[in-house]
Amino acid sequence: MLKFSPIAASKAKKSAAKPLVLANSTAWLLLVSQCVNVLAIAGELRFWMIAILAMCFGWQAVALLKYRANFRANKPKAQTSTKRRSLINYQEDNGLILISPLLLTLxxxxxCVAIFSSASSLxxxxxxxxxxxxxxVLKGFELTKRKDFYQLFLLGLFVLISALIFKQGIVFSLLVILAIVLNLSVIVHYFSPSNKVANVFKLVSVLLLQSSILAIALFLFFPRLSPFWQVPIAKSAQTGxxxxxxPGDIANLARSNTLAFRVEFADGQVPEYSQRYWRAMVMEDYDGQKWQIAKSHNTQVMASSFELTGNKQLKPITQGDGLDYRVIVEPNFQQWLYVLAVATAQGEVSLFPDYTIQSKKVISQTMAFKFTSYLxxxxxxxxxxQSRQINLALPEQSNPRLYQLGQQLLSQYSNPQDRINAVLNSFSQDMFYYTLQPPLLSNNSLDQFYFDTKAGFCGHYASSFxxxxxxxxxxxxxxxxxLGGEVNDLATTGDGQIGHLNVYQYDAxxxxxxxxxxxxxxRVDPTGAVDPSRVDSGLSSQLIEQQAALTSDLFSLSNYKQFDWLNSLRLTIDALDYQWTKWVLGYSTEQQYNxxxxxxxxxxxxxxxLIICIALISSMALxxxxxxVKSHLASRRSNSSPSYKLYQTVLFALAKKGIVKAPYSTAGEFALELRENYPELAIAFTRFNQSFEKLSYQQLSASEQQQLLKLMRSQHRQFMQLLAKEV
Structure with a gap:
């Protein structure tokens, strides 16, 4: 039974209240870990916040450089005073900066005011x-006590793990693990500042590897509990x-190389490119500038095409063979799912009368859904x-020239199909062209697009049509x-079946x-009349060049598909990330039970x-x-070291003279035995033994080891000369 010890608590409190003194190498390691932690989540920060954080880090770096310059110049380092007369004070002990509490509070x-003023958009x-x-970052400016250092360390881990809310891919996860090693190395190096940074990294890495057996066992077998809190939803965090x-929204989205979702087909047979229309939302309400989902989206029911199941869920009436597949959606903080209509679904989803499907939960992490489509x-x-009125409605005085053209088509062609073909022919014959950089339209005017600019992306053509x-x-x-998606050739199985399909934001x-x-x-896709390659095989080479030039992600390997080895590397990483997503991120309670x-x-x-106990015992045994093994190797290394060989020659020389050191006696006891008959020899042996122990067991730099070994050799010569004289 654990008991509370007031003495131990008092000691811990005094220890935490001690003034903080960091070695220069530890201070630099701390600053690097802070930069890495913030860099992991920098993609979610506004530019002005990144600028503030960079300024603070730069300030600390200048202080550390100043400390290093003072140290090289052998300037005396004044102890940090608890009473500071200036608002900003350079801490000579460890090269950090201390700020007056008043200035820091201001x-x-x-x-906080700047963050609060941006909260509505964030x-x-x-x-x-x-x-x-x-x-x-501000906590780094008030490191006066050891408890401040601990708090900063814990805050850093929290910042780092928070980055996993937004990204969970295998590459990013591995980088986070490396960052965790860096953070743990900071606190280990704080307690052993004389140890080399490389040795600290090695020690922390070994400890993490040793604990991996227990971690894997807990991941696989420990009951997967529901979270105790809900991650808040940020409108600005939504993607896709x-x-x-x-009209121009889809063009902006098409500039992104971000993965939207993956698809795994049950039979490995992927539909033709022109059939891969991944349905997400249906826009039936037009106000003259924008399209949006009709208010009756959740209530209208088409009895002729749907039936109600036992749990009062809509189910479409289907015909023909079904296509089974699984969609693995990346975190986008939305609820819309992507299906090939007409689709039925399994799991926590809702099907709507416009043949769209929503998840019942916000997709804040990678999630998988099973569908069956009847194409x-x-x-x-x-x-x-009701639906007819909604889908014929047009706002008054909106795009009068287009409205007049539509009325002419109505009077000119009695067959609806002829009216459709007439518009498609105009798109293909009247100098329209497809581009990711369409000219701006006044109030999103479809009149201006159709009759004047004639340049747009899919949103322009779908809206005007x-x-x-x-x-x-x-x-x-x-x-x-x-539309479409990229097949990863590296995921092809031995029998020629395709493993999975990647759909990116530029496929929007x-x-x-x-x-x-x-x-x-x-379905009528007017884009096919303007740029047939977009519908048949994807973005044309011209659009791909535009997309690469406009993308904000300059480091994405998708920008360098023209280089075979880089493209092969990209596909290999994608194949690994797919398996990571499928078996690790997608590891569910059902899979655990099976x-x-x-x-x-x-x-x-x-x-x-029992399984968890076995894993714990295995970890401890490992x-x-x-x-x-390390002790054995260290013993062998020490036995073969120059200092050990010198020590053995001394014992061997004494043994030849009849003076034998017993295996159970310590060096001090053996020196006392020598003192009785050979006092000068005992003093020389004691000095020699002290150098040997210091060289064997103390943490010394390379130069210190060389100096001490030189001293041992000198003491060895003196001892051997004295031994020859006295014995």
């Missing part, structure tokens, strides 16, 4: 991240498609009057999602759907406890084994 308040999550990073679309199933052969269809009396709507796409009597909703069932049969609590 700076902290101003920073959202709760990113506001908390900004506040955490800001307080973390938006539920409001303006030959019609969409709503019967259209409700849908407007024309409604003006021509055909129900129409805009659909957003992704918008198209139109028109409702035709007897057919239902039919694994336990295979290993132990019926899953019982005592069996899980640690003891490594310790024994």
């Amino acid at each position: 700076f902290a308040v101003l920073g 959202g709760l999550l990113l506001s908390m991240v900004h506040l955490l990073c800001f307080s973390y 498609l938006s539920d409001i679309v303006q 030959n199933s019609p969409l709503d052969k019967v259209l409700s009057e 849908t407007f024309l269809m409604r003006a021509a009396g055909i129900p129409a709507r805009v659909v957003t999602g992704y 796409h918008a198209w139109a759907e028109v409702w035709l009597e007897g057919i239902g909703w039919q 694994l336990l069932k295979k290993l132990v049969g019926q899953v019982l609590p005592w069996k899980i406890g 640690i003891l084994f490594i310790f024994k």
Whole structure:
């Protein structure tokens, strides 16, 4: 039973209250670890916050350089005074900067005000991240006691782990592990400043590897509990498609190389590129400038195309063979999922009457969903009057020239298909062109795009086409999602089946759907009339060049696909990241249960406890084994060292003279025995033995070791001369 000790608590309190003195190497290591921790989450910080943090780090670096210059010049280092007359004081003990509490408080308040004023655009999550990073860096300016150092260390770990909220890929996770090694090395080096930094890194790495068995066992077998808190959702943290679309939005998104989701097909057969329209959102409401989801999205029900299941969930009426696949969605802080219509789903999802599917939870981490798609199933052969009115509605006085053109098409062509073909022909014949850099439109004017600029991305063409269809009396709507995706050739199995498909943000796409009597909703992609390669095989070479020039991620390997070896490296990393996502990030409670069932049969609590105990014992056994091996190797190294050989020659020379050191006696006891008959020889042996012990057991620099070994050789000669005279 543990007992509280007032004496131990008092000692711990006094220890934490001691003035902090950091070695110069430890101070530099601390500063580097702070920079690495902030760099891990810098992608989520605003530029002004990064500038503030960089200024603070630069300030500390200048102080450390000043300390180093003073040290080289052999200037005396004054002890840090607890009473500082100036607002800013250079701490001579360890090269750090101390700021007056008044100035530090003022700076902290101003920073908090700046974060609070940006909270509406940042959202709760990113506001908390900004506040955490800001307080973390400010803490480095008040390192006066040991407890401040501990607090800064813990804050650094918290900042580093917080970065995993936003990125969880295998490469980033490995970098975080390396950063954890760096952080742990700081605190180890603090307690052993004479030890080399490389040796500290090695020690921390070995300790982490030794604990990996227990960590893996806990990950695989420990019950996966639900989190005790909910990660707040930040609007500014959302990535990917938006539920409001303006003509240029998709073009901006297409500049990103970020992975949106992966798809794993059950039979390994990937549909043709032109069939891979990943449906996300249906926009039926147009206000003259932007498209958005109709307010009746969650309530309208098409009884002819859907049925209600036992749990009152919508289920589409399907026909033909189904295509089974699994979509692994990257964190985007949204709920929309991506499917090939018409799709049915399993798990915690909601299906809506417009054939879109949502997750019931915000996707704040990598999540997998199973779907079955029936590509030959019609969409709503019967259209409700409510849906017809919604998809024919146009705001008054909106784009009058386009409206007039639609009315002309209505009077000119009685067949709806002829009106559709007339618009598609105009796109292919009237000097329209496809670009990621469309000219700006006044108030997102579709009139200006169609009749004047004639340059746009998929959003421009889908919006103007849908407007024309409604003006021509055909129900129409805009659909957003992704088109195509990249097959990773390295994921191909031995029998030729494809392992998985990658869909990136630059695959974002918008198209139109028109409702035709007897057919239902039919997909019409006006982009195919302007740039057929986009629909058949992806971005054209010209668009790829534009995308590479406009992307904000200059270090992405996707920008260098023209180099075979870099592209091969990119695909290899992607294949590894896919397995990491599938087996580690996607490791669910169901998978854990199935694994336990295979290993132990019926899953019982005592069996899980037994597995964890075995893992703990194995970890301890491994640690003891490594310790024994290291001790043995160290003993062998010490036995072969020059100092040990000198020591053995002394004992051997004494033994030849009949003076034998007993195995159980210490060097001090042996010196006392010598003193009785040979006092001068005992003094020489004591001096020699002290140098040997110091060289064998103390932490010394290389130069100190060389000097001490030189002294030992000198003492060895003197001892051997004295031995020859006296004995």
